[in-house]
Amino acid sequence: MSYRPIKAQKTDTVLHNNASLQRLVARAQIIDRLQVLLNQYLQPAVRPYCRLATYQDGTLTLIVSDGHWATRLRYQQKRLLQQLQSVPEFNQLSRIQFKVRPPSQPNTPPPRSIELSEQAGQMIQASAEATRDPVLRKALERLAQHAKK
Structure with a gap:
């Protein structure tokens, strides 16, 4: 066939x-x-x-x-x-x-966006520099990069 x-x-x-x-x-x-x-x-x-x-x-x-x-x-x-x-x-x-009948919910979660002020970014960066734990330091530095410049 x-x-x-x-x-x-x-x-x-x-x-x-x-x-x-x-x-x-x-x-x-x-x-x-x-x-x-x-x-x-x-x-x-x-x-x-x-x-x-x-x-x-x-x-x-x-x-x-x-x-x-x-x-x-x-x-x-x-x-x-x-x-x-x-x-x-x-x-x-x-x-x-x-x-x-509630409307069906989309399966994909909404995109996450982080908006930080420049001042918040500087404070997070300062906290990262003062932290001794390397894993926490890297996480705080990544977070600080989201600050508005």
Whole structure:
């Protein structure tokens, strides 16, 4: 059996020839439009922490990034439900469900940076010169090199 790579195709061609991909894109566009409508009724402070997951069978499921914002939204749930029911896209809405899902943390730690003033660098260098332990002296000298000049 030999491997034959698939020829590259234009995005439009792939999209028009694949029915399941068309349904997926259409569903994503609907959710995006509903998110825009939802944002009109959410308080500005909560918008970055809340996103629409699904809207099926009269249940609107919202993903909230932490419990604090979920609690605040639960207190406003009745008002939000009434406001959204007045919008034609949400006229079948009967319940709002909140799920807390913290954002995934990046695996790489943030880069470490040391910023020392020139005076701090001079003091660390003086401490290095006064130290008898050679390992500690080298460590202090490396640290002193990070001082602004």
